[in-house]
Amino acid sequence: MNHEPDFLANLxxxxxxxxxxxxxxxxxxxxxxxxxxxxxxxxxxxxxxxxFEQLHHRVPWAVLLWTPTVTAFIVWTTRRWxxxxxxxxxxxxxxxxxxxxxxxxxxxxxxxxxxxxxIGLSVAGFAAGLSIGREGPSVQVAAGVMQHAxxxxxxxxxxxxxxxxxxxxxxxxxAAFNAPLAGVVFxxxxxSGRMExxxxxxxxxxxxLAGLMAVSAFGNLSYFGVIRVPNLGWTLLGPGLLVAxxxxxxxxxxxxxxxxxxxxxxxxxxxxxxxxxxxxxxATALVVALIGLVTGGVxxxxxxxxxxxxxxxxxxxxxxxxLLKFIATxxxxxxxxxxxxxxxxxxxxxxxxxxxxQFVGGDLGPALIAMGMAGFLAAVTQAPLTxxxxxxxxxxxxxxxxxxxxxxxxxxxxxxxxxxxxxDTLAHHMVLAATSRNATDAPDLVPxxxxxxxxxx
Numbered sequence: 001m002n003h004e005p006d007f008l009a010n011l012x013x014x015x016x017x018x019x020x021x022x023x024x025x026x027x028x029x030x031x032x033x034x035x036x037x038x039x040x041x042x043x044x045x046x047x048x049x050x051x052f053e054q055l056h057h058r059v060p061w062a063v064l065l066w067t068p069t070v071t072a073f074i075v076w077t078t079r080r081w082x083x084x085x086x087x088x089x090x091x092x093x094x095x096x097x098x099x100x101x102x103x104x105x106x107x108x109x110x111x112x113x114x115x116x117x118x119i120g121l122s123v124a125g126f127a128a129g130l131s132i133g134r135e136g137p138s139v140q141v142a143a144g145v146m147q148h149a150x151x152x153x154x155x156x157x158x159x160x161x162x163x164x165x166x167x168x169x170x171x172x173x174x175a176a177f178n179a180p181l182a183g184v185v186f187x188x189x190x191x192s193g194r195m196e197x198x199x200x201x202x203x204x205x206x207x208x209l210a211g212l213m214a215v216s217a218f219g220n221l222s223y224f225g226v227i228r229v230p231n232l233g234w235t236l237l238g239p240g241l242l243v244a245x246x247x248x249x250x251x252x253x254x255x256x257x258x259x260x261x262x263x264x265x266x267x268x269x270x271x272x273x274x275x276x277x278x279x280x281x282x283a284t285a286l287v288v289a290l291i292g293l294v295t296g297g298v299x300x301x302x303x304x305x306x307x308x309x310x311x312x313x314x315x316x317x318x319x320x321x322x323l324l325k326f327i328a329t330x331x332x333x334x335x336x337x338x339x340x341x342x343x344x345x346x347x348x349x350x351x352x353x354x355x356x357x358q359f360v361g362g363d364l365g366p367a368l369i370a371m372g373m374a375g376f377l378a379a380v381t382q383a384p385l386t387x388x389x390x391x392x393x394x395x396x397x398x399x400x401x402x403x404x405x406x407x408x409x410x411x412x413x414x415x416x417x418x419x420x421x422x423x424d425t426l427a428h429h430m431v432l433a434a435t436s437r438n439a440t441d442a443p444d445l446v447p448x449x450x451x452x453x454x455x456x457x
Contacts, residue, residue: 019154027159027167030149031206034142034168035213038175041119041141043217045134048127049301056129056297063129063289070128071285074121074337076278082117084109084430087262087333088340089118089140090190091426093169096143097162097191098431105434107147110165115144121338128285129292129300131328135176136340142172146206159202166191167203171210173386178214179393183207186386190423236367236403239360243353243371244407248414250352251345251379254326256419258341261334263429273334281335291328295321299328303347310354310369311395322351341380346391349376367403370395374404375411382421384408 056063078086085092095101096109122137146168150161169191174183187203264270273280292300298321306317329344353372357365370391378387388408392401 019157023153023157023159026149026152027164027202027205028209030146030164031167031171031209032213034145034171034206035175035210037115037119037141037145038138038172038210039213039217041122041134041138042176042214044119044123045126048123049129052127052129052300053297056292056300060293063292064286067128067130067289067292068282068285070124071130071335071337072278072282074124074128075281075335078117078121078336078338079277082114082121082338085114085117085121085140085338086336087338087426088136088423089138089338090136090169090340091423091430092140093143093165093191094423094427095430095434096147096165098427101431101434106161106165108434109430110140110143110147110168112144112148115141118144118338122340125332125337125339126301130285130288130332130335130337130339131299131301131303131325131344132332132337132339133302133341133343133345134339135173135342137338138172138176138340139169140172142175142206142210143168146171163202167206170203171206173390174207175210175214177390177394178211178218179390180207180211182386182390182393183211185389186383189383189385190381235362236364239356239364239368240371240403240407241410242360243356243368244375244410245414246352246356247349247372247375247407248379248411249418250326250348251376251411252415252418254330254345254348254376255380255382255415255422257330258333258422259420259425261330263426273336277336281337284331284335288328288331291324295324299325302343303350304343307347307350307369307373310350311366317351317354319351319355322348322355325351342377342390345377345380346373346394349373352376367400370400371403371407375407378408379411379415380422382412382415382419384412387412 052063055066075086092109092114096106118137118140122132122134125132126134143165146164147161149164150159153159166187170183170187172183173186174180184203184207187207260267261270288299292298298306298317303325310317325344325348329341329348332339333341349372350369351372352375353369354365356372357368360368373395374388374391377390378384381387384405385408388401388404391408392398392404
């Protein structure tokens with residue numbers, strides 16, 4: 001028989017063990033710290049990228065020397081001292097959460113040391129003008145901070161390392177995008193697969209406090225402002241369907257290309273990359289710099305400014321620009337530099353939506369751009385709920401909930417017919433590398449048997 005809860009007894013129980021409150025205080029402090037780390041990371045990224053833009057505007061040809069040189073240095077440093085800091089950061093956190101990972105290896109993928117390295121190397125990538133984002137790295141940054149809390153908790157604490165990693169990853173997304181709902185859904189859809197009741201309090205606390213740090217620093221504003229869309233009706237059905245299908249195909253091809261490049265069979269270019277990683281990085285960075293010059297700088301960096309201009313109706317990009325952004329982002333990731341693909345994916349998706357809006361005409365531009373962003377991101381990550389909520393919160397697009405959801409779901413479905421899940425596949429290869437030898441000695445995402453010895457690292 002069920003009894004009504006005894007308030008006084010429960011209150012006494014809550015305060016009966018001081019160790020519980022000590023552990024909660026530690027988690028609160030680390031949640032605040034994770035938000036501050038992401039805020040500091042964001043400020044540093046914006047500052048160095050402005051310096052790069054000044055260099056590009058004053059001496060455009062200088063990027064042909066600057067970008068390859070800095071990229072080569074980043075890759076050399078990453079491979080020599082911080083091999084698991086390369087790439088997005090989301091596969092690393094997923095690998096740290098994988099039950100197949102050998103005991104004690106989680107710190108090889110998320111730690112305070114890697115957090116500092118990830119920030120420094122990702123900031124250098126923005127200083128080089130590479131086509132990267134800071135949102136994926138923010139996941140590894142915040143997870144590394146939260147994971148460090150474990151050493152201060154009581155031995156019998158109910159807050160385990162898994163809960164801290166999930167909370168940190170979710171807090172990183174929430175603080176990076178100023179999108180707390182996206183943080184919750186990301187924790188469920190991408191990191192844990194479910195919301196465990198024992199970890200839910202830690203996750204929500206981390207998201208709230210990290211989000212508050214971001215709001216305190218940047219204000220409670222939507223990332224891309226507020227989009228103005230007309231009354232949506234049946235006129236959106238045809239163009240919206242076209243955007244979702246195009247985004248799904250493009251995103252699926254992008255994910256498949258990324259997997260083939262980073263965790264695929266050792267074909268000719270991957271053999272060159274494995275044998276001469278620094279030279280390969282310099283060569284691909286030179287191509288990225290050339291693409292940036294050809295596009296007038298549009299493809300440099302995350303591409304967020306181009307998206308803001310498109311949403312406000314002040315800029316239009318031709319399909320060739322979108323294709324070049326696609327190529328620049330893939331080449332940057334193939335280099336092996338620390339950097340994410342979330343923001344560049346949003347930029348590519350916006351370009352797809354903008355191109356179709358120009359083709360069909362009318363006043364559906366902002367709506368189709370937002371649907372393209374949700375669709376392409378969902379296709380790349382195969383996490384449609386996270387994708388549509390991120391876009392909805394970034395553009396304050398609550399009036400487009402159904403449209404964004406439909407675009408993300410359809411694009412993700414199309415992508416699944418083309419490619420394996422990107423982050424799951426990369427995380428699986430990291431775990432394979434960790435089980436075959438010490439992860440801190442592994443030179444890349446690919447298991448050791450797939451690569452010949454490098455001559456440059």
